[in-house]
Amino acid sequence: MARVAAVKFALTSCILAAFFGGIPAEARPPAQANLLGAEATIQVAELPSQARTTYERVRRGGPFPFDKDGTVFGNRERLLPVNTRGYWREYTVRTPGSSDRGARRIVCGGPMKAPHACYYTADHYASFRKIVE
Numbered sequence: 001m002a003r004v005a006a007v008k009f010a011l012t013s014c015i016l017a018a019f020f021g022g023i024p025a026e027a028r029p030p031a032q033a034n035l036l037g038a039e040a041t042i043q044v045a046e047l048p049s050q051a052r053t054t055y056e057r058v059r060r061g062g063p064f065p066f067d068k069d070g071t072v073f074g075n076r077e078r079l080l081p082v083n084t085r086g087y088w089r090e091y092t093v094r095t096p097g098s099s100d101r102g103a104r105r106i107v108c109g110g111p112m113k114a115p116h117a118c119y120y121t122a123d124h125y126a127s128f129r130k131i132v133e
Contacts (some may be wrong), residue, residue, distance in 0.1 A: 042120055050094040051120055054106050055119040055131060058091055059115040066092040066101060073107050079128055080119060083109060093120075106131070 095102025110116030
């Protein structure tokens with residue numbers, strides 16, 4: 001019984017420390033990680049058709065329809081793995097019916113034509129899902 005109480009106390013302490021910022025951002029798992037530590041993923045085939053088109057353009061190196069495509073993504077929210085400035089780049093995913101760039105993006109890290117990893121967000125950087133082949 002004492003062991004169960006000790007485990008509950010330790011778990012509660014960790015949760016409270018993370019909630020109140022006791023753990024540095026780079027030590028926290030990405031927000032999209034589940035309780036087992038696995039990242040949320042999405043298969044290329046599951047992406048909306050506009051996102052598949054953008055992903056194919058990224059893999060080819062363009063051309064891109066928006067001026068902001070390929071610009072540095074700052075990862076200020078720290079939802080993607082922490083890396084050096086300039087590692088992450090963002091690309092617009094067209095949103096049907098939107099009069100502007102909309103909220104959907106693909107963010108890729110690494111070399112422009114052969115990124116190490118790409119993530120899809122449908123909610124303007126509030127959450128990300130890793131794109132898997």
